Amino acid sequence: MTTPNAQPRIESLKVPTSRLREQHLLASGAPGGVPVVFIHGNVSSCRFYEETLAAMPASFRCLAPDLRGFGETERAPIDATRGAGDFADDLHALLALPDLVPAGKKVHLVGWSAGAGVVMRFALDHPERVASLVLLAPISPAGYGGTKGDAAAAPCWPDFAGSGGGTVNPEFVRRLIAKDATDENDASPRTVMNRYYFKPPFRLERSREDALVAEMLKMAVGDDFYPGDRMPSSNWPGVAPGKRGMNNSISGKHFDVRGFPSISTKPPVLWVRGADDQIVSDTSLFDFGFLGQLGAVPGWPGATVYPPQPMVKQMRAMLDEYRSRGGHAREEVLPGVGHSPHLEAPEVFHKLLLGFLSEGR
DSSP states (O other), rough: OOTSSSSSEEEEEEESSSSSEEEEEEEEOOOTTTEEEEEOOOOOOOOGGHHHHSSSTTTEEEEEETTSSSSSSOOOBBBGGGTHHHHHHHHHHHTTTTOOOOOOOEEEEEEEEEEHHHHHHHHHHHGGGEEEEEEESSOTTSSSSEESSSSSSSSSTOOOOSGGGSSOHHHHHHHHTTTSSOSTTTHHHHHHIIIIIOOOTTOHHHHHHHHHHHHHHTTTTTTEEOOOOOOSSSSTEEEOOOOSSHHHHSSTOOOOTTTTGGOOOOOOEEEEEEOOOSSSSSTTOOOOHHHHHHTTTTOOOTTSOOOOOHHHHHHHHHHHHHHHHTOEEEEEETTTTOOOOHHHHHHHHHHHHHHHHHHHO
């Protein structure tokens, strides 16, 4: 069926899989077209890709699912100890449905932010299914928070303190639970989206902004979902990742895809990022190492012990190794763009995406 919230030419579907009673996804293009799968990031949903899907030629079969606990997909708990494994396995189960993708056919994968971690995990687990990867403002292959060094990406503390569910602003969580659609507070989801997902003063048209804020507020919130449970730590900043929920699943304690360069099939990789990204950056405003350096979190033990996580350098180091092993990867940096190139610079991103997909077809 097509819902009123979807762009023209986009279907909104709900399907059962072997892992989820109901998974929601958007679909566009010819059923027999070249399959391209779009995986959204944290605190978002598949509808953040609506403009991208609407602009794709009909020769591509585009699928954009809501991950478990997000959007309109089942509120299934997230086992954080598997890293992004639950999400990757859910995607594999979804792609096993013959009505969506012909059996065994390779798919092009586009992953945004934490969603890039999902597609890298999927590629490691199922290399035979992957035609190419587009990493859009991707999290580090060593996870989000708590590590230092480029290629080595060693934990700052053995328990990865400073990453995981306990690092999320509790006021932001409270406002998600309260379904706060205002911009009355710095921690309101609308404010967070406009201030950090995008480079200010960028704003979407108001009705579109309202729709995306509504998607953020659909997320399941709690220990099994977003942001996850937390563990106390004797190490600065006093909290370590737990074993359940979204943000623990992308902590370096549980998430590590630095083995990607060893993938046997060597699918081509396009890395697209905004030059002014404040979320995934070597100076991220969501990284405790950088916040400590700024003096925003007291007690910082210093740059030797807990420097800002070099997220971009860690990704670049991994892709340099990938190229050294025969893989093809290129980096595209968009000036004046923040964490959401597909929304902030849609025409530029669309041109990059179509050019890349055409090369790999």
